[in-house]
Amino acid sequence: MFALVDASNFYVSCERVFRPDLRERPVVVLSNNDGCIVSRSEEVKRAGIPNGAPLFKARRQLERMGAAVFSSNYELYGDFSFRVMETLGTFTPDVEPYSIDEAFLVFSTPRPQDRHPDRLAALAHEIRQRVRQWTGIPVRVSLAPTKTLCKAGSELARSRGGAISLVGRSPEAMGAMLDEVPVGEVWGIGGASRRKLETRGVTTARQLRDAPDAWVRKTLHTVGMRTVYELRGVSCLPLERAPTPRRTMLRSRSFGTPVTDPTAMREALATHASAACRTLRDEGLAAQAVQVFYHTGRHGEGAHRSVSLGTPLRSPTNATADVVAATRYLLEQSWASRDAAGRPFRYKKAGVMLLDLVPADAQADLFAPQRPEHQRLYAALDALNRQFGRHGAPAVSIASTQLRAPGTATRWRTVCEHASPAYTTRFDHLPALRFAA
DNA sequence: TCTGGGGTCCTAGGACCC
DNA sequence: TCTGGGGTCCTAGGACCC
Numbered sequence: 001m002f003a004l005v006d007a008s009n010f011y012v013s014c015e016r017v018f019r020p021d022l023r024e025r026p027v028v029v030l031s032n033n034d035g036c037i038v039s040r041s042e043e044v045k046r047a048g049i050p051n052g053a054p055l056f057k058a059r060r061q062l063e064r065m066g067a068a069v070f071s072s073n074y075e076l077y078g079d080f081s082f083r084v085m086e087t088l089g090t091f092t093p094d095v096e097p098y099s100i101d102e103a104f105l106v107f108s109t110p111r112p113q114d115r116h117p118d119r120l121a122a123l124a125h126e127i128r129q130r131v132r133q134w135t136g137i138p139v140r141v142s143l144a145p146t147k148t149l150c151k152a153g154s155e156l157a158r159s160r161g162g163a164i165s166l167v168g169r170s171p172e173a174m175g176a177m178l179d180e181v182p183v184g185e186v187w188g189i190g191g192a193s194r195r196k197l198e199t200r201g202v203t204t205a206r207q208l209r210d211a212p213d214a215w216v217r218k219t220l221h222t223v224g225m226r227t228v229y230e231l232r233g234v235s236c237l238p239l240e241r242a243p244t245p246r247r248t249m250l251r252s253r254s255f256g257t258p259v260t261d262p263t264a265m266r267e268a269l270a271t272h273a274s275a276a277c278r279t280l281r282d283e284g285l286a287a288q289a290v291q292v293f294y295h296t297g298r299h300g301e302g303a304h305r306s307v308s309l310g311t312p313l314r315s316p317t318n319a320t321a322d323v324v325a326a327t328r329y330l331l332e333q334s335w336a337s338r339d340a341a342g343r344p345f346r347y348k349k350a351g352v353m354l355l356d357l358v359p360a361d362a363q364a365d366l367f368a369p370q371r372p373e374h375q376r377l378y379a380a381l382d383a384l385n386r387q388f389g390r391h392g393a394p395a396v397s398i399a400s401t402q403l404r405a406p407g408t409a410t411r412w413r414t415v416c417e418h419a420s421p422a423y424t425t426r427f428d429h430l431p432a433l434r435f436a437a
Numbered sequence: 438t439c440t441g442g443g444g445t446c447c448t449a450g451g452a453c454c455c
Numbered sequence: 456t457c458t459g460g461g462g463t464c465c466t467a468g469g470a471c472c473c
Contacts, residue, residue, distance in 0.1 A: 031459035038459070054458040072459080099455045190453045223453085223465070250461055299458060351460090415457095 001167055002239070003105040004142045004150035005088055005127060008158075010101035011039035014080045015070050017136040018423045018431045026067035030055055033254045033414045034071055043067075075422040083135045091127060096239045104147060106239045115168045124163035143167050147237045148230030149174075151187035152205055156180060171233075178231065181205035188227040193220055205231060245357070246285070251276040252293075252351025255412040259347040262335050263403050264412050265294060269327040270400040272352040277320040278385070278394075280354060281378055286316035288356035290326040292334075297348040303339040305347075316358050319374050320381075320398055327352055328400070 007013060011029035016022045026043035030036065037044075037053050047065060049058050055069075062069060081100045088095050094106040105127075110120070124141040131139050142153030143165040150166075156177060157164040166174060184194035186205050196219060202208055208216075209231040216228050226236045251272040259265050269292055280287060291310030296302065309330045313322065338344050381396055388395035421429035 033459070035458050052458085056457040059457090102455080188453070192452060221465075244463090246462080248462075252460065254459070297458080348458095 001107045001109055002144055002147055002150050002235075003107065003124070003127065004144075004147070004154050005084075005103050005105065005131065005139050006142070006154045007084065007101040007137050007139045009039050009041055010081075010137070011070075011072070011077055012041045013137050014073075014077050015068075015420055017080070019068075019420075022068055026062070026065045027070070028058075028062065028067055029070045029072060030418065032072055032416075033256065034417055035254065038072070069418050070420050071416040071418040073420050073422065075425050076420065079422075079424045080135060080137060084131055084137055084139070087131050087134045088127070090130070094239055094241065096241065104150065104239055110167075117165060117168065120165035120167050121163060124165055128163050138162070145233045146230040146235045148187050148227055149233065152178065152181050152185070152231075155185055174233070175206045175209070178206035178209055179204055183208050186227065186231070188223065193224065196220075245359075246283070247355075247357055249276050249279060249285075249287075249354045249357065250351055251279075252349060253414055254349045255347065256415040257412060258297075259294075259350070259412050260337065260344050262331065262337070265335070265347065265350060266328060266331055267401055267403045268350045268412050269294075269331060269352055270324045270398065270403075272350065273323045273327050274320050274394070274397055274401055276352055276354050277318050277323050278382065280318040280357070281360070281382060284360050285357045286318045286360040287323065287354035288313055288316050288358060289354075290323055290330070291353040291355060292327050292330045292351070293353070294347050294350035296345050303341070303343040303345050305336065305339065305345045307334045309334045310353075310355070316360070316362070318360055319371075319378060323352070323354070324398060324400055 012027045015027060015029060025041075026047070027041040028037045028044055028049075029039040031038045034055060037049065037051065037055060037058060040049060040051060043065070044062075044067060047061065049061060077100060081097070085095060085097050085103055088103055088105060092105050092107055096104040096106075098104055120143050124143050127141045128139055131137060140154050140157040140162045141164075142150045142157050144150040144153050145167060153164045153166045166177065169177070181204060183189055183197050183203055183205055184191070186208060189197070189208070197203070197208065200219070202211060208228060211228065213225065213228075217225050220227070229236050253268070253272070255268070259268065273290075289310055289312045291308065293306070293308040295306035296304050298304070311326055311330060313326060317323065336345060384396045385394045421431070423429055423431050
């Protein structure tokens with residue numbers, strides 16, 4: 001038996017914990033660079049502002065509603081996520097954090113006498129209550145025999161007090177529930193599959209569940225077949241107790257101001273490469289290939305250009321200097337300031353991708369140079385930054401991340417104009433209580 | 438008129454998720 | 456003026472081999 005615990009409007013909920021004045025007010029949280037709306041309170045959803053809407057399009061409406069607007073504060077959300085996961089760990093050791101705001105839990109199948117719907121509904125409610133009381137975060141809880149059914153249940157729970165159990169229901173009773181779920185809301189059915197299914201007359205989760213195997217296999221291939229089995233109550237997606245080692249890593253950002261000169265681009269790529277390598281070392285991995293990409297905006301006027309170029313590394317590495325050197329080479333190979341008509345390229349975003357990741361201690365190549373001095377260098381660097389780095393800004397970094405002349409501002413960095421305090425992770429941001437006289 | 442058969446590996450791109 | 460960021464998996468098709 002699986003449980004899905006899912007926070008609704010998680011980022012908004014985090015912002016509200018230390019701001020009770022916002023409980024009844026419309027609130028939105030923005031993506032990086034203050035670009036899009038990525039979390040909306042119920043009031044904002046009701047007003048018809050869609051998820052993913054760019055801020056500049058919704059700004060007037062939000063002002064009229066008196067909405068509070070926040071930049072993303074991942075330090076805060078990450079800490080609340082940790083607290084929620086810890087709380088869930090008091091119900092079962094088998095917790096799989098699935099995303100920042102969701103987790104699957106697995107319980108041993110209840111004995112028949114405990115399988116009464118009331119008892120299961122009570123368990124779902126208890127999880128909900130405890131998370132709310134211990135962390136301040138409202139969640140929905142859905143119990144079901146498979147992960148995909150948990151996801152469907154979580155949708156149904158929205159209109160059922162936030163907790164639901166689909167365990168032990170007959171196929172007919174389950175079908176009645178799945179009738180309420182549009183096929184596009186089934187976990188694993190995205191826009192393309194939804195359109196495909198709808199043109200063939202399949203519009204609900206129940207119809208998908210009851211479609212013939214051969215037809216499903218032909219239409220949605222093996223992944224879709226797995227989804228259908230899961231809808232039938234046959235579990236195909238086990239709980240992932242340990243996270244699977246990652247295969248790739250990407251660090252990218254949109255620029256606060258468009259980049260037109262190669263020096264700023266070099267800085268940005270070196271900064272992304274440094275961040276990626278630090279994570280690589282934290283996770284004990286090494287990369288065998290590097291790719292950089294950068295592009296102009298897709299919207300609006302001006303010259304458009306999109307570059308994506310990669311190179312293998314001589315041997316697996318997580319040394320920042322190696323990767324930065326590779327990004328520099330790739331930039332030199334690909335940079336252009338103007339198009340054929342002489343119009344400047346205004347680059348909006350850049351990123352560094354590390355590929356073919358392997359464990360750092362695996363000896364991939366007998367002839368690869370062994371460089372213990374690198375290990376000591378980066379161990380020292382990481383230790384310095386852990387102790388003296390300030391919230392993502394390293395205390396010691398390699399020089400090419402700071403190519404600008406001293407005293408000049410970095411113009412490419414991300415915009416973040418509505419940040420809330422990191423209430424739970426920085427002493428200087430601790431909330432102050434004010435008592436009315 | 439006539440155009441083998443079978444295999445591997447790699448890459449790009451699609452689809453999906455949050 | 457202003458449109459996140461970070462992942463995984465699968466498939467199709469090309470290159471190449473015998």
